[in-house]
Every structure is written in structure tokens, then in C-alpha cells.
Amino acid sequence: MSEDFELDTNDLSRRMDGAMANLKTEFASLRTGRASSSMLEPVMVEAYGQMTPINQVGTVNVPEPRMVTINVWDKSMVNKVEKAIRESGLGINPQMNGTIIMLPIPELNEERRKELTKVAAQYAEHARVSIRNLRRDGMDQIKKAKADGLSEDDQKFWETEVQDLTDTYIKKVDQALETKQQEIMQV
Template sequence: MAHEDIEIDTDALQRRMDGAMNALKVEFSSLRTGRASASLLDAIQVDAYGQMTPVNQLGTVNVPEPRMVVINVWDKGMIGKVEKAIRESGIGINPVTDGPLIRLPIPELNEERRRELSKVAAQYAESAKVAIRNVRRDGMDQIKKAKGMGEDDQKMWSEEVQELTDKAIAAVDKALESKQAEIMQV
């Protein structure tokens, strides 16, 4: 086995790969499918009280029906700003203000928009894979630079880092496949 003094921190590499996967999940949750979801608003920030604040910290977000998201904005003075942030976010939904409530009717996705969103999901997945490969490269560099590590140990650590990479890439592929199926579902 490996010398006591030569350890490659595979846990740190795993954490960084998991971080890429978590970032991908956040990006995926911001992609709109045909269904209403409170996570649709997660990435939208509003200039509130002099700082950028997520919509879900300015009101209660509910999904009363499959094609409707409703935001009950707590501070009436913020309604216009929340509405403007949603309009400018690029999620393609037109907010309707009704007193303290902002209703977001979720339109059906047409075929072209589904394909577009599917491509965006693929780009997000590719970015996650690049991040994972960068972590792999860092791990391989650590192995190369480890002084006094024998060839067998180098081979063992390299295989372990490669295995972590393969698992992480497979997880990204699986997440992408599932997200694309969700997007294309009518």
C-alpha cells in the first residue's frame, strides 16, 4: 500500500466534484419546464433596500396550481421592483400584479422553446464536466508532484482519481438526461 507520508486527498477532490454537481442542479432548477415551480425564481435577484436580494426573501412564493406561481410580496413598496426583476430575468414569463400578489402564469412550452431549453441544459452539463475534469487534472498533478511515490502507488492513486471522475461525469450525464426528458415532456 501507500507510504504513510504520501496521501492524495481524494475527499477534497470528491467535494470539489460534488460542488460542480450541486452548481449544475441549481442551474437546472432555473430552467423552466412546462410546470410551475417555486425554484423558477431562485436565480432572480431584486435591488431591495440597497442590495441584491432573492425574490423568495421578499415574499411568500406559492404554487397553487400546475401552471401558476404566486408571490405575496411583504413590502408593498417592493411590488414594482419584484415585477420588473421577473420581467428582465429572461425566464419568459409575464408577471400579473393583483394588489400585494404577483401572479406568474406559466405558458405551455412550444416545441422550439423546448429544444432551446434542452440545448441550454446540455451547455450547463458541459460546463459541469469541464469543472470536474479540472478537478481530475489537479488530482493527477498532485500525484505527479508527490515526492517519493512509487510507480505502483502512482498507478493506484491515478486509477482512484479516474474512478471519481468517471462517477461524477456519469452523474452529470444522468442528471442531463433526466432534465432533458422533463423539458421535452408535454
Template sequence: MSDEIEIDTDDLLRRMEGAMSALKTEFASLRTGRASGAMLDPVVVDAYGSPTPINQVGTVNVPEPRMVTINVWDKGLVNKVEKAIRESGLGINPQTNGTIIMLPIPELNEERRRELSKVAAQYAESARVAIRNVRRDGMDQVKKAKASGMSEDDVKFWENEVQELTNRQIALVDKALESKQAEIMQV
């Protein structure tokens, strides 16, 4: 291997892991019939003239397996938080008691479980595409290095390194998808 030409596999790995963490965030927002504070992460409230995540306008708690509560700090925002949850597409009907909004999580039926499983598969495919795009960037770096004088053996070595990195990350995506789908289908 030549010392002057190297491919930055740490950068490629960091970018691939970024796709993986984005996937985990998307998975956390999927409702599985169990209450989770993370399911409210994508919901934003129009508070004080700007879109604000729910966890920045109140305290999100999970007091029991099928209930999420939000203790809204500003009484004037309670109706806005309630409206944002209704319009979020989560399929949850909030109940208000003063500044506390309760979100009872209904049991998922079989059809909804299948839908959520398909959504999880779409999220996983997006993550795979992102990882493959990083792989393509890595292979482009190898091609540029080859054009600037990298030996054939080094080119083969770096191509294999980038491919192995990609395979490991794709396997992690597949494993995460499998466990999320099992969690969704669990009754």
C-alpha cells in the same frame, strides 16, 4: 502503498460534488412548462439599495401546476419585483393583485423545448469541465507525490482512483442531463 504520501480524494470528491450541486441549481432554474419556485432563484430585486433574491422579499408558492405566486411582504417593493421578473428573461408576464404577484406559466412550444434542452446541455458541459479541472488538480497532486518519492505502483493506484472518481461524477452529470432533457421534452 506508502503511508507518508497520500492523495486527498475526499477533497477532490467534495469539489466534484460541488460542481454537481451547482448543476442541479442551474437545472432547477430552467423552465419546463411546469411551475416551480426554484425557477425564480436567479432573479434578484433591487430592494433597499442592494440586490436581493425574490424569496427574501416575499413568499413564493406554487398553488397549481401552471401558476407561481409571490406574496410580497413590503407593498413598496411590488413594482420592483414585477419589473425584475419581466427583465429576467424567463419569458413570464407577471400579473399583480395587491401585494400578490401571479406568474402564469405558459405551455412551451417545440422550438422553445429544443432551446431549453440545448441550454441544459451547456450547463452539463460546464459541470463536466469543472469536474475535469478537479481531476487535473488530483493528477497534479499525484505527479508532485511521484516527484517526492512515491513508488510507481502507488502512482498508478492514485491515478486510477482519481480517474474512477472522475468517471463516476461525469456519469452522474450525464444521468442528470438525460432526465432533465426528458422532463423538458415531455408535453
């Protein structure tokens, strides 16, 4: 059995990529003072009896640097979309114009920028925890294989592989956080 053991590092890598993708989505939802359609991705609207992403009930556009518009397709959904945006915690005050909802993006003050960098740091820490949990999964597989007769040299080899993979992804998280914090603090 010990000779056949091979840890699926591609699977671990794919799952760590998932943690990075999740981090990027969370970062996209943080306002930096510039309008972006991705800032509305986490906002869900109660449409036709189920929770639906905003981009599935209307067209999201960015006509100018400080404005996002949503052209709601179904007139009966306009108030629900507006309510979802108000309750999303984005800190944006929607303005109605028929079936078009306009979202003026206010300038960020220094205090709000610092708050957002802390939120970004929390998101990054969640990603690091996810990556470390995946590392633990890999190490548990190695320990199980050791109990089944994996040699000590092979055990050390696979543990090093898992640790190197983990270190690489933690570094990616740190770089993404640094970039996002610079973007937030940029006036």
C-alpha cells in the same frame, strides 16, 4: 515523504458534489411547462441597497400547476420584484394584484422545448468541465508527490482513484442531463 502521501479523495468528491449541486440548481431554473418555486431561485432583486433572492422579499407559492405567486412583504418592493422577473430571461410575464405578483406559466411549444434542451446540455457541459478541472487538480497533486519521491506504483494507484472518481461524476452529470431533457420534451 512518499510513504506519507495520501490524496484527499473525500475533498475531491465533496468538490465534485458541489459541481453536481450547482448543475441541479441550474436545471431547476429551466422551465418545463410546470410551475415550480425553484424556477425563481436564480432571480435576484435589488432590495435595500443589495441584491437579494426573491424568496427573501416575499412568499413564493405554487397554487396551481401553471401558476406561481409571490406575495411581496414590503409594498415598496413590488415594482422591483416585477422588474427583476421581467429582466431575468425566464420568459414569464408577471401580473400585478396589489402586493401579489402572479406568474402564469405558458405552455411550451416544440421549438422552445428544443432550445431548453440545448441550454440544459450547456449547463451539463459546464459541470463536466468543473469536474475535469478538479480531476486535473488531483493529478497535479499526484505529480507533485511523484517529484517528492512517490513510487510509480503509488502514483498509478492514485491516478486510477482520481480517474474512477471523475468517471463516476461525469456519468452522474450525463444521467441528470438525460432525465432533464426527457422532462423538458415531455408534453
